[in-house]
Amino acid sequence: MTTDVLAEFEARGLIQDTTEREALAEALSDEMITVYVGFDPTADSLHLGNLIPIMALRRMQLAGHKPIALVGGSTGMVGDPGGRSEERNLLDTETLAHNVEGISAVLRRFLDFDSGAANTAEMVNNYDWTGPVGVIDFLRDVGKHVTVNQMMAKDSVKSRLESENGISFTEFSYMLLQANDYLWLHDNLGCSIQIGGSDQWGNIINGVELGRRTDQRNIYGLTTPLLTTSSGAKMGKTAAGAIWLNADMLSPYDYWQYWRNTEDADVGKFLRLFTDLPLDEITDLEKAKVEEINDVKKRLATEITKLCHGADAAIEAAETARRTFEEGGLGEALPSIDIPKASLETGIVIFELFKLAGLATSNGEARRLIKGGGGKLNGKKIDDETQIITNLNINSEGVVKLSAGKKRHVIMNPV
Numbered sequence: 563m564t565t566d567v568l569a570e571f572e573a574r575g576l577i578q579d580t581t582e583r584e585a586l587a588e589a590l591s592d593e594m595i596t597v598y599v600g601f602d603p604t605a606d607s608l609h610l611g612n613l614i615p616i617m618a619l620r621r622m623q624l625a626g627h628k629p630i631a632l633v634g635g636s637t638g639m640v641g642d643p644g645g646r647s648e649e650r651n652l653l654d655t656e657t658l659a660h661n662v663e664g665i666s667a668v669l670r671r672f673l674d675f676d677s678g679a680a681n682t683a684e685m686v687n688n689y690d691w692t693g694p695v696g697v698i699d700f701l702r703d704v705g706k707h708v709t710v711n712q713m714m715a716k717d718s719v720k721s722r723l724e725s726e727n728g729i730s731f732t733e734f735s736y737m738l739l740q741a742n743d744y745l746w747l748h749d750n751l752g753c754s755i756q757i758g759g760s761d762q763w764g765n766i767i768n769g770v771e772l773g774r775r776t777d778q779r780n781i782y783g784l785t786t787p788l789l790t791t792s793s794g795a796k797m798g799k800t801a802a803g804a805i806w807l808n809a810d811m812l813s814p815y816d817y818w819q820y821w822r823n824t825e826d827a828d829v830g831k832f833l834r835l836f837t838d839l840p841l842d843e844i845t846d847l848e849k850a851k852v853e854e855i856n857d858v859k860k861r862l863a864t865e866i867t868k869l870c871h872g873a874d875a876a877i878e879a880a881e882t883a884r885r886t887f888e889e890g891g892l893g894e895a896l897p898s899i900d901i902p903k904a905s906l907e908t909g910i911v912i913f914e915l916f917k918l919a920g921l922a923t924s925n926g927e928a929r930r931l932i933k934g935g936g937g938k939l940n941g942k943k944i945d946d947e948t949q950i951i952t953n954l955n956i957n958s959e960g961v962v963k964l965s966a967g968k969k970r971h972v973i974m975n976p977v
Contacts, residue, residue: 635689
C-alpha cells in the first residue's frame, strides 16, 4: 500500500483516538488490512450520527483496504448502554430483520460490495456466530479473560451505575459481546482494525485488550470524533426530527437542504468529512469570498447528497431549491403529502394542516408558528391560525403549498 491513510484521516478530521498510532500506520502502509465498523439495528435506517464512521470505512476502501460492515443482530437484542440513561427496549427477531435490511440499503450506497476485488466490502451479522454459542462456553472462553473491575471502569458503565435506573446484567454484558465480535472477525476474516465513534472507545479498547490477552492477536482500534458544529453543538437532529439516511424517512430534498443550511464556519470541515473532493480543491473552496459562500454551501449539499442518494437525486434537490427560492416555483422534489379532496370540501383548520404536513409536532406548536409570522400558505403569510383551508385554496398548480419559515416547505396534494 502506498497511500498514507492515517495522514488522510488526520487531514479530513476523521480521527479522535487510536491504539498504537505508529504500529497502526505501519500496518496500513504494508498491505491490505481488513477493518470493521459495527451498526446496531435499533431502527430501519442509519442516521447522521453514523455518517462519520461510514465515511471512515469508505476512505479505507478507497485507499485499498477491505471494509466489513457488521450489523448487530445479537448486540441489537441487548443494547449498548453507552450514552443512555435507561435501558433500550429489546427488539424481536422480526423487527431486527426488518431493520437490518434498511441499514444494509444505506451502507451499499457508500461501500462497494460487488466489485469482486480483494478489498470488496462484506456485510456480516454477529447473530450468525453469537446465536449458536451457549452461555457456559461464552463465560468460559470470553468472560474469564475480563475482570469486573475493568468493565466497571468504562465510562459507559460508570455513568449508568450512577444513574437512577442503574444498569442490568444484560447491558453490562454488551462489551463482552462486542469484544467477542472482534476476536471472531480477526480469526475468521482477518480483521485487524475496529473503527467506531468516540463513545465506543471503551468497548474497542476492551476488544483489543481481550485479543492481546488470549492469543496475542495484533489488532488495533480507531475512533472518530463526535459530530458537532464549530460552535460545539451536537448535530443529528432538527426541529422536524432525526436526519435519517434513508429516503423514505427523510427526502433527498430535505437532506440536501439540511446541508445547504450549514454554518459558514463549518463548510470546510464538512467538505473534508463527508465528500470525496480532493483536499487541495477543498482548500480552494474555503477561500471563497463572503458573497460566494452560498455557492460553496450548495456544492457541499450536492456532493454529500450524491453519496447518500445518488447523483440524480442530488441534482433534482438542487434544482428544486433553485426554483423554490430563486424563481418562486414549487420544484418537483419538495416533500409532498397526499390529502383527501373530501377533507378540503369540508375544510381543515390551517394549524391542523401544518401538523399533518409535519411542519409542526403539535397543534400548539403550529399555532405559535403562525402567530409568530412564520407560516405561509401558497407563498403568502398567514394572518389567522384558525383559517379554514378548502378547495378554494388550491393554487394554480393544483396543490396547496405550506411553508414554515423560509426554508421548510411541504406540498399538500389533493387526491
